[in-house]
Amino acid sequence: MSIKEKQNFQTSQGSESIEYPVNEKEVSIFIKKFYKSNIPLEILGSGSKKKIGKPLQCEKTLSLSKISGIVEYLPEELYIKVKASTPIKIIEEKLKKNKQQLAFEPIDFGFFLNGESDYGTAGGQTACNISGPRRFKVGGIRDHVLGFRGVNGRGEIIKSGGTVVKNVTGYDLSKLICGSYGTLVALTEIVFKTLPAPEDSKTLIIHEQKIDLGLYLLEKSISSSNEVSGAIYFPEDKKTIGYSTNIENTFKLNDLQHKGSLTAVRVEGSKKSINERIENLLKEFKITNQKISILETYQSEMFWNKVKNLEFFSSSKNSIIRISIPPSECTNLIYQLSDKYKYYVDWGGALIWLEAFELSEQMFESIKKKVIKIGGYATMIKNSNYLPYVEDPFTINKDRFNISQNIKKSFDPKQILNPGKMYTGI
Amino acid sequence: MTKLSMPKIDRKLISKKDEIVKDLRKLVKFENVLDHEDQTRPFETDGLSAYKQKPLIVIFPENTNEVSKILTYCNKHRIKVVPRGAGTGLSGGALPLEDSILLCLGKFNKIIDIDYKNRCVVAQPGVTNLSITQAVQDKDFYYAPDPSSQIACSIGGNVAENSGGVHSLKYGTTTNNLLGAEVVFMDGTISRLGGKTFDSEGYDLLGLITGSEGLLCVITEITVKILKEPQAIKAAIIGFSSIEDGGQCVSEIIANGIIPSGMEMMDKALIHATDNFVKAGYPRDAESMLIVEVDGTETEVQELIEKIEKIAKKNKSSSIKISKNDKQRMKFWAGRKAAFPACGDLAPDYYCMDGTIPRGKLALVLKEIKKLSKKYNLPVANAFHAGDGNLHPLIMYDSNNKDSLDKTEKFGEEILKYCVKVGGVLTGEHGVGVEKRELMCEMFNNNDIQQQIKIKKSLDGSSLLNPGKVYPILRKCAEEGRVHVHQGKTKFSDIPRF
Numbered sequence: 001m002s003i004k005e006k007q008n009f010q011t012s013q014g015s016e017s018i019e020y021p022v023n024e025k026e027v028s029i030f031i032k033k034f035y036k037s038n039i040p041l042e043i044l045g046s047g048s049k050k051k052i053g054k055p056l057q058c059e060k061t062l063s064l065s066k067i068s069g070i071v072e073y074l075p076e077e078l079y080i081k082v083k084a085s086t087p088i089k090i091i092e093e094k095l096k097k098n099k100q101q102l103a104f105e106p107i108d109f110g111f112f113l114n115g116e117s118d119y120g121t122a123g124g125q126t127a128c129n130i131s132g133p134r135r136f137k138v139g140g141i142r143d144h145v146l147g148f149r150g151v152n153g154r155g156e157i158i159k160s161g162g163t164v165v166k167n168v169t170g171y172d173l174s175k176l177i178c179g180s181y182g183t184l185v186a187l188t189e190i191v192f193k194t195l196p197a198p199e200d201s202k203t204l205i206i207h208e209q210k211i212d213l214g215l216y217l218l219e220k221s222i223s224s225s226n227e228v229s230g231a232i233y234f235p236e237d238k239k240t241i242g243y244s245t246n247i248e249n250t251f252k253l254n255d256l257q258h259k260g261s262l263t264a265v266r267v268e269g270s271k272k273s274i275n276e277r278i279e280n281l282l283k284e285f286k287i288t289n290q291k292i293s294i295l296e297t298y299q300s301e302m303f304w305n306k307v308k309n310l311e312f313f314s315s316s317k318n319s320i321i322r323i324s325i326p327p328s329e330c331t332n333l334i335y336q337l338s339d340k341y342k343y344y345v346d347w348g349g350a351l352i353w354l355e356a357f358e359l360s361e362q363m364f365e366s367i368k369k370k371v372i373k374i375g376g377y378a379t380m381i382k383n384s385n386y387l388p389y390v391e392d393p394f395t396i397n398k399d400r401f402n403i404s405q406n407i408k409k410s411f412d413p414k415q416i417l418n419p420g421k422m423y424t425g426i
Numbered sequence: 427m428t429k430l431s432m433p434k435i436d437r438k439l440i441s442k443k444d445e446i447v448k449d450l451r452k453l454v455k456f457e458n459v460l461d462h463e464d465q466t467r468p469f470e471t472d473g474l475s476a477y478k479q480k481p482l483i484v485i486f487p488e489n490t491n492e493v494s495k496i497l498t499y500c501n502k503h504r505i506k507v508v509p510r511g512a513g514t515g516l517s518g519g520a521l522p523l524e525d526s527i528l529l530c531l532g533k534f535n536k537i538i539d540i541d542y543k544n545r546c547v548v549a550q551p552g553v554t555n556l557s558i559t560q561a562v563q564d565k566d567f568y569y570a571p572d573p574s575s576q577i578a579c580s581i582g583g584n585v586a587e588n589s590g591g592v593h594s595l596k597y598g599t600t601t602n603n604l605l606g607a608e609v610v611f612m613d614g615t616i617s618r619l620g621g622k623t624f625d626s627e628g629y630d631l632l633g634l635i636t637g638s639e640g641l642l643c644v645i646t647e648i649t650v651k652i653l654k655e656p657q658a659i660k661a662a663i664i665g666f667s668s669i670e671d672g673g674q675c676v677s678e679i680i681a682n683g684i685i686p687s688g689m690e691m692m693d694k695a696l697i698h699a700t701d702n703f704v705k706a707g708y709p710r711d712a713e714s715m716l717i718v719e720v721d722g723t724e725t726e727v728q729e730l731i732e733k734i735e736k737i738a739k740k741n742k743s744s745s746i747k748i749s750k751n752d753k754q755r756m757k758f759w760a761g762r763k764a765a766f767p768a769c770g771d772l773a774p775d776y777y778c779m780d781g782t783i784p785r786g787k788l789a790l791v792l793k794e795i796k797k798l799s800k801k802y803n804l805p806v807a808n809a810f811h812a813g814d815g816n817l818h819p820l821i822m823y824d825s826n827n828k829d830s831l832d833k834t835e836k837f838g839e840e841i842l843k844y845c846v847k848v849g850g851v852l853t854g855e856h857g858v859g860v861e862k863r864e865l866m867c868e869m870f871n872n873n874d875i876q877q878q879i880k881i882k883k884s885l886d887g888s889s890l891l892n893p894g895k896v897y898p899i900l901r902k903c904a905e906e907g908r909v910h911v912h913q914g915k916t917k918f919s920d921i922p923r924f
Binding site for chain 1: 611625630631632783816849851876
């Protein structure tokens with residue numbers, strides 16, 4: 001068989017095992033069928049974040065890609081109701097026309113996972129619950145999902161929440177669905193909270209700070225009343241074998257005046273208020289002789305888009321790990337980790353994105369151990385050719401595993417929805 | 427007191443009371459087990475005082491291990507447990523059962539850690555909401571959710587009910603301000619959920635237990651976010667000669683991209699009641715009144731107040747008063763925060779309802795409430811968290827009048843059904859408890875409720891933790907797999923259920 005024939009054969013085999021329901025009722029019918037015959041299913045939206053989590057080898061794939069479209073958008077009520085596979089791009093365009101936004105800043109994982117822009121779908125973003133740089137100020141995706149509809153592992157259509165912000169009627173299943181990687185329900189409809197988009201944005205960058213000082217400035221800015229909405233630190237770029245990323249290539253911006261490490265804070269709001277805030281920050285930081293850059297509106301937006309979309313890693317072929325920690329532990333952890341890794345710090349010290357060349361499973365486990373010890377967790381977001389598979393890309397302890405397993409069974413007793421996507425046995 | 431159906435009473439268990447007391451006294455200090463009727467009577471009700479029931483035993487554990495031992499014991503002996511914080515809840519969530527142990531967290535009253543570097547406070551669940559702000563305000567920090575009962579309500583109760591407050595439009599409710607918790611499940615397992623990080627990996631168990639009304643676990647420690655106080659805050663009191671104009675003004679403020687830190691509305695009855703109570707200087711001739719508060723930098727606050735003034739005038743406001751200083755601003759709020767006690771002047775009793783509606787439907791809903799008020803011949807005053815759509819109609823009644831409470835409950839029920847009908851929900855912040863239990867089917871169908879019950883059972887297999895709350899038990903709609911279908915029709919089939 002020629003290579004082309006082989007590819008065609010694989011494609012035709014693949015497409016036979018993919019089901020494309022066109023509405024919620026059909027999703028329910030399909031899942032009921034597979035529930036009866038004990039057939040595990042891979043649940044997919046557009047597949048843009050398919051590489052996150054453990055690879056699945058399911059007999060069938062349930063593609064929700066045809067369940068797409070905006071159901072209802074009421075700007076004055078601050079919500080948008082969409083079908084699960086509605087592309088985030090379409091939602092954001094619609095909101096932009098009304099000067100609104102999804103405040104959690106959906107990440108475009110396409111660049112770094114698949115080489116080209118792909119925000120994926122509403123359902124995919126919800127299922128992965130990985131939020132952008134504004135998270136520490138406005139909350140994550142889990143704080144912006146007001147309600148959902150979906151089909152559980154028995155094929156039953158279920159819903160929770162609603163369209164209003166204040167709602168304590170029954171358990172808050174929306175939170176449970178966020179970050180469940182399709183292991184509890186096949187999502188069919190989601191209600192997102194929308195918020196007014198800020199009028200303007202401005203970014204203050206302080207150059208050439210060592211990590212201790214950089215993180216101290218970030219902490220100071222978030223602990224001030226200046227309503228900072230972005231706080232990151234990029235260490236100085238060193239040329240190291242195995243790493244191709246660098247700050248200069250990522251941030252080609254006219255007003256970025258200096259080289260070296262970047263400590264950046266963003267403020268958003270009306271023009272007058274952001275100028276006032278930047279002035280306050282400069283005073284509070286006691287900035288006199290340090291090298292600084294100030295990015296206005298357009299460049300500020302570009303800068304944070306690049307940060308948000310992980311463009312720093314876009315050409316990387318290495319393992320990428322996401323580490324969430326208490327911010328006070330950040331500097332110490334960085335010191336504890338091997339200096340051959342590349343990294344940058346987001347959320348004012350509460351999040352580290354780590355790139356590791358020739359990372360072994362043992363090294364990953366050692367990183368995880370250090371992170372767990374300080375009350376955090378580490379997730380393998382992208383595997384490398386060197387380490388194409390890890391046994392436990394996510395972190396969990398025994399108690400939470402047992403509870404999670406019970407919850408999984410309450411939604412999906414036969415474990416047919418994305419089985420093992422997060423943890424073996426869930 | 428109205429009759430309330432509760433889970434079947436285990437008489438055999440009640441007969442073993444002395445034995446249970448003896449056992450429990452081996453787990454905690456002797457004096458922390460209250461078993462005499464005179465000792466248990468103070469705990470017979472919570473903030474929903476229409477319902478009363480003395481528990482079999484009241485117990486005050488002093489640490490997490492004791493909670494774990496108590497739950498392990500109760501799980502083994504199939505004894506029902508009702509957790510209780512400060513007992514200020516308004517939906518009967520902490521109402522004891524005759525054959526239950528009331529597990530009081532009152533001795534969990536310490537702040538464990540104030541961590542400015544991570545901008546959080548670790549507290550035991552019995553600490554009051556306001557104490558958290560008081561513990562950090564010398565460094566100009568505060569805890570954002572501020573329910574009206576904040577001087578008395580406990581932070582553990584806030585987590586159990588996912589309490590809100592007047593600032594939740596901008597700063598969110600408890601669930602958005604909670605970082606971690608230590609909890610004990612019914613089988614005695616102690617678990618830590620979240621911590622000092624944003625988001626936790628795996629299923630968001632912290633999100634699930636928040637607002638679970640004490641049905642899934644007992645909370646023994648809490649970590650909450652604290653925020654730096656804004657540089658400037660200003661509030662405006664705006665009077666309107668009609669409810670419609672006030673409602674329209676709310677919608678336009680939001681449509682103009684302004685998210686005030688608080689936006690409250692009151693109707694004429696409440697304006698008078700609260701103004702009589704605290705002399706807040708409210709516009710007594712107005713039919714409706716808004717308190718709008720904005721925060722940020724000095725310039726920003728000034729800009730926003732000017733914008734709001736313009737929008738108010740466009741919507742035919744009859745008066746606008748802007749706070750000149752913090753003292754005056756606090757005075758503006760004093761009336762709103764005293765809305766419930768102020769109603770004590772209007773009638774011997776009041777019943778506070780708690781639905782959420784789309785903001786744009788306010789005038790419509792208030793019109794319906796007015797109509798129902800005539801139908802039931804009971805006066806009503808309305809407080810509305812206009813920013814987030816949470817409506818609190820306060821129905822005035824006299825509990826000495828035999829049928830009055832019954833009538834009031836029916837009135838309240840009709841209001842909540844109407845809230846759901848216009849796209850809202852049954853409860854915004856008070857919880858379902860026993861009060862709205864039977865109305866759950868207005869919002870949810872059998873599948874939805876069964877899924878929730880399955881989650882409950884996956885964590886508490888024998889349904890011993892706070893039974894009889896949240897989920898219907900009258901078989902009116904869905905309970906343990908049953909759905910009531912009358913003459914082939916489900917109830918209110920025309921009501922949109924999402």
